[in-house]
Amino acid sequence: xxxxxxxxxxxxxxxxxxxxxxxxxxxxxxxxxxxxxxxxxxxxxxxxxxxxxxxxxxxxxxxxxxxxxxxxxxxxxxxx
Amino acid sequence: xxxxxxxxxxxxxxxxxxxxxxxxxxxxxxxxxxxxxxxxxxxxxxxxxxxxxxxxxxxxxxxxxxxxxxxxxxxxxxxxxxxxxxxxxxxxxxxxxxxxxxxxxxxxxxxxxxxxxxxxxxxxxxxxxxxxxxxxxxxxxxxxxxxxxxxxxxxxxxxxxxxxxxxxxxxxxxxxxxxxxxxxxxxxxxxxxxxxxxxxxxxxxxxxxxxxxxxxxxxxxxxxxxxxxxxxxxxxxxxxxxxxxxxxxxxxxxxxxxxxxxxxxxxxxxxxxxxxxxxxxxxxxxxxxxxxxxxxxxxxxxxxxxxxxxxxxxxxxxxxxxxxxxxxxxxxxxxxxxxxxxxxxxxxxxxxxxxxxxxxxxxxxxxxxxxxxxxxxxxxxxxxxxxxxxxxxxxxxxxxxxxxxxxxxxxxxxxxxxxxxxxxxxxxxxxxxxxxxxxxxxxxxxxxxxxxxxxxxxxxxxxxxxxxxxxxxxxxxxxxxxxxxxxxxxxxxxxxxxxxxxxxxxxxxxxxxxxxxxxxxxxxxxxxxxxxxxxxxxxxxxxxxxxxxxxxxxxxxxxxxxxxxxxxxxxxxxxxxxxx
Ligand code: SF4
Numbered sequence: 001x002x003x004x005x006x007x008x009x010x011x012x013x014x015x016x017x018x019x020x021x022x023x024x025x026x027x028x029x030x031x032x033x034x035x036x037x038x039x040x041x042x043x044x045x046x047x048x049x050x051x052x053x054x055x056x057x058x059x060x061x062x063x064x065x066x067x068x069x070x071x072x073x074x075x076x077x078x079x080x
Numbered sequence: 081x082x083x084x085x086x087x088x089x090x091x092x093x094x095x096x097x098x099x100x101x102x103x104x105x106x107x108x109x110x111x112x113x114x115x116x117x118x119x120x121x122x123x124x125x126x127x128x129x130x131x132x133x134x135x136x137x138x139x140x141x142x143x144x145x146x147x148x149x150x151x152x153x154x155x156x157x158x159x160x161x162x163x164x165x166x167x168x169x170x171x172x173x174x175x176x177x178x179x180x181x182x183x184x185x186x187x188x189x190x191x192x193x194x195x196x197x198x199x200x201x202x203x204x205x206x207x208x209x210x211x212x213x214x215x216x217x218x219x220x221x222x223x224x225x226x227x228x229x230x231x232x233x234x235x236x237x238x239x240x241x242x243x244x245x246x247x248x249x250x251x252x253x254x255x256x257x258x259x260x261x262x263x264x265x266x267x268x269x270x271x272x273x274x275x276x277x278x279x280x281x282x283x284x285x286x287x288x289x290x291x292x293x294x295x296x297x298x299x300x301x302x303x304x305x306x307x308x309x310x311x312x313x314x315x316x317x318x319x320x321x322x323x324x325x326x327x328x329x330x331x332x333x334x335x336x337x338x339x340x341x342x343x344x345x346x347x348x349x350x351x352x353x354x355x356x357x358x359x360x361x362x363x364x365x366x367x368x369x370x371x372x373x374x375x376x377x378x379x380x381x382x383x384x385x386x387x388x389x390x391x392x393x394x395x396x397x398x399x400x401x402x403x404x405x406x407x408x409x410x411x412x413x414x415x416x417x418x419x420x421x422x423x424x425x426x427x428x429x430x431x432x433x434x435x436x437x438x439x440x441x442x443x444x445x446x447x448x449x450x451x452x453x454x455x456x457x458x459x460x461x462x463x464x465x466x467x468x469x470x471x472x473x474x475x476x477x478x479x480x481x482x483x484x485x486x487x488x489x490x491x492x493x494x495x496x497x498x499x500x501x502x503x504x505x506x507x508x509x510x511x512x513x514x515x516x517x518x519x520x521x522x523x524x525x526x527x528x529x530x531x532x533x534x535x536x537x538x539x540x541x542x543x544x545x546x547x548x549x550x551x552x553x554x555x556x557x558x559x560x561x562x563x564x565x566x567x568x569x570x571x572x573x574x575x576x577x578x579x580x581x582x583x584x585x586x587x588x589x590x591x592x593x594x595x596x597x598x599x600x601x602x603x604x605x606x607x608x609x610x611x612x613x614x615x616x617x618x619x620x621x622x623x624x625x626x627x628x629x630x631x632x633x634x635x636x637x638x639x640x641x642x643x644x645x646x647x648x649x650x651x652x653x654x655x656x657x658x659x660x
Contacts, residue, residue, distance in 0.1 A: 012333050013326055016360060048317055051537050056339045056350075056642060058541060072337045078318035078536050078575045079328030079359075079385070079403050080529055 002028035005067035050076035083183035091189030108140035111566035113155025123621035139568015143178025143294030150378030158268035170377030171255035241432035244271030248478030297596035305589035330359035357410035407503035408439020414453035440500035497522035514554035528558035539578035563608035
């Protein structure tokens with residue numbers, strides 16, 4: 001069995017509906033952002049992903065996470 | 081019907097209706113206000129003296145059925161920055177002026193007898209100027225209600241509260257919205273300019289004049305373009321979904337997570353208070369208490385980012401409850417209770433106070449020992465009993481952050497050109513910082529919203545913590561914003577415009593259909609460039625130099641958590657902004 005890592009996953013705006021605000025979750029080492037998006041059940045067809053951040057820095061879906069990081073997921077949002 | 085220039089001279093209480101000079105024909109909104117201010121106002125004049133002017137102009141598409149076209153521009157020399165100012169507002173004023181054929185309303189001079197205040201009433205080819213001693217010392221809702229009682233309910237109303245009468249630099253001009261609530265011509269202390277001219281309120285009445293909307297040369301073409309434009313606004317996930325559901329306050333969390341939410345007077349880019357005050361919490365409260373997440377600040381808005389917000393008992397607290405306000409009092413001043421911030425918001429609407437300037441000044445007042453972080457009761461009291469009455473403390477807060485900083489010998493003073501920095505940390509969102517230092521308006525987020533590309537991934541992505549590409553980004557956005565601010569469009573059409581290819585051409589088609597012109601995208605962008613250069617030149621002649629295009633020095637040596645970043649641009653890099 002692959003070694004596990006702890007990731008804090010935070011969801012925002014519409015992504016919170018029926019899910020959670022913030023959770024400590026375990027993933028196999030080497031998991032990508034894409035993997036977590038699927039695991040959390042984000043349907044990009046229904047509501048496109050706007051911004052992904054790891055520890056407050058923008059990342060792409062192929063980003064490989066490390067133990068203890070904070071992963072934040074936003075749909076397209078704006079304001080001013 | 082051809083549009084006219086309506087001109088009021090407060091020195092002798094007279095008015096004139098003039099033809100529009102050829103050079104001003106193709107201009108509207110900010111393009112027109114900045115052109116007129118540059119042409120007619122001595123840049124060296126005292127902004128509160130007889131030689132400053134106020135220029136109100138609806139956008140090129142205001143008064144038509146085009147979605148989100150009801151924004152009005154106000155231009156003048158700012159008493160806060162000492163430079164040119166354009167302030168943009170929703171509400172009903174732009175549509176009503178455009179329908180009446182008012183291309184611009186120019187107010188000049190100042191009464192010699194300054195013992196009372198006046199009411200200006202604009203109707204078709206006529207203006208009444210009346211003394212209103214009964215309104216002196218009253219605030220905006222009192223004035224609004226008396227005007228609605230006096231005239232048809234659809235009359236447009238603009239007014240100042242007591243802080244504006246006292247010429248405070250944190251004062252706004254309030255504008256009636258379609259539901260009888262208030263929006264603001266904010267920033268730059270323009271309420272003080274209206275106060276200096278002894279004008280308590282301005283009403284514009286188009287009802288007795290039966291032109292249904294502003295004139296349009298090619299109606300078929302206009303309708304077709306308008307359809308494409310509205311669809312682009314509705315299909316875009318930000319303008320079509322995010323803004324209506326959560327309002328502008330949805331930004332609290334994303335700006336905070338990115339480490340760019342100015343906290344405790346710009347000491348950190350991360351606030352532990354975000355969850356209490358964020359758009360998600362606000363939307364939950366609205367759902368639980370009744371109220372509405374969608375509300376347009378003017379008729380014809382299809383985005384509806386505004387809302388009405390009730391207290392726990394379901395009683396109305398405030399509307400137009402925006403991100404900037406909630407940031408200023410929630411993250412920067414540390415108030416943890418959203419309802420308390422809403423209560424302050426309603427009070428500030430009534431008094432006519434600028435949310436950003438007032439909030440930043442109160443944040444700084446903590447460093448001056450005048451209030452403590454998180455003390456919402458004290459903040460409310462200061463505004464309600466000190467600022468409104470012009471006590472000594474009220475005057476100090478009322479003079480804005482830059483002046484308070486000087487009075488108390490403070491160094492961490494977040495202003496550019498003496499105007500408070502809004503809700504995006506320039507050290508951590510560097511493109512936005514470039515806009516703050518270079519825009520002729522003083523620190524202003526709407527002048528070139530680089531947050532879109534630095535943080536929100538609209539129009540691509542430019543790394544917010546790095547210098548690369550930021551000056552070019554800020555320049556392009558400022559040029560586009562100057563153009564958009566001339567159309568009468570709300571700035572949030574920028575999101576679909578950045579990402580939906582059909583949006584911008586449709587906007588230009590609507591302008592061409594209305595005026596029978598053949599403008600291209602390049603023409604419109606050139607207009608944006610000309611506007612910026614006109615404004616910049618006014619500032620240079622007013623005595624502002626490139627040395628005013630600078631970030632507060634503390635941001636160069638105090639590293640901002642959580643990313644521990646400083647402002648690292650060289651002066652040469654910033655000055656290159658103007659190479660176009
Ligand atoms: S989107 Fe918001 S700011 Fe723009 S016009 Fe509509 S309510 Fe006003």
